[in-house]
Amino acid sequence: MIAAPTADAPTRAAPLIDPFARAIRYLRVSVTDRCDLRCVYCMAEKMTFLPRKELLTLEELERLCGSFIRLGVKKLRITGGEPLVRRDVLDLIRGLGARVEAGELEELTLTTNATQLARHAEALAAAGVRRINVSLDSLDPATFAKVTRGGDLKQVMAGLEAARAVGIHLKINVVALKGINDGEVHDLVAWAGREGHDLAFIEVMPLGELGGLERLDQYWPLSEVRRELATRWTLQDTLYRTGGPARYVDVAETGRRIGFITPLTHNFCESCNRVRLTCTGQLYMCLGQEDSADLRAPLRAGASEAELEDAIRAAIARKPKGHDFIYERRGQAPALSRHMSVTGG
């Protein structure tokens, strides 16, 4: 006999399936739009950030995450803006880490610029975080400072060291930038190989105004990055997948993998299993489309769990088949007006 659900032990709801039969199992949650860096492809030098009352509280974020977990989300990534600049974010991470401990969630991860990682690594590990993605576009202090408009590479390196010391596995994400880090890709592969970090290259996506900068000038297709890498490394295609959009190669000389995340040169939408929740409670069903669903309004109007789940299901029913990023003529507005720091990378 199947026991009836009780308030304490609700049965799992039917999983989230979108109109293209993709099961939604991965939620990225942006906890802030603020950041202590100003990466040239991500933000303008002068940014206006959201007033605090617009942001979901940590309790509201945790409640929404709980609803998604009940609806079958198994993997959750905390991002931003820079997630580690939000005060008390560790409270949220501990709360979600307990869901991993309880077996409700398979994985809790974080994407960070690592500037604050040195002081948080131990607490993150204790909360159950086993893997972290770190965005790091250059190993040269001057180039790093230029890309991030003032960032201190030493601080990031200290963060990586602290994470390693507590056994957190690191994946380094590098945005491929023509004229900026194109001379460094071999060094990055060699360094990641030595340090035992996974590595992924990302193409610049047309998200948000940059204040005069042209993304087309920065855009370096990964097909070209791969060609460049192949001049020095033996790259072997692999069928390895993480469920995300990256395609991987093995590097014979380092024995490690490199991922290529190519939203522009490769259609990566068929296997999309993810949605993104912003720090104001907007649910974006696709990184590359404008449509979103407001979950903050029902949450703040006192919605019951069933009502919240209905709102989430209604949003998933609108998940589009794919994005249509494309770089067209110079001087055009970006394909999407919002920055990556709003939707969460």
Ligand code: SAM
């Ligand atoms: N601050 C954290 C960090 O940098 O890792 C998390 C948020 S950041 C928005 C997440 C990822 O988005 C980073 O890897 C960053 O390089 C990437 N990103 C930001 N703007 C981008 C753009 N226009 N195109 C491609 N990647 C972008």
Ligand code: SF4
């Ligand atoms: Fe900040 Fe990350 Fe955007 Fe860089 S990519 S400005 S670190 S949010």
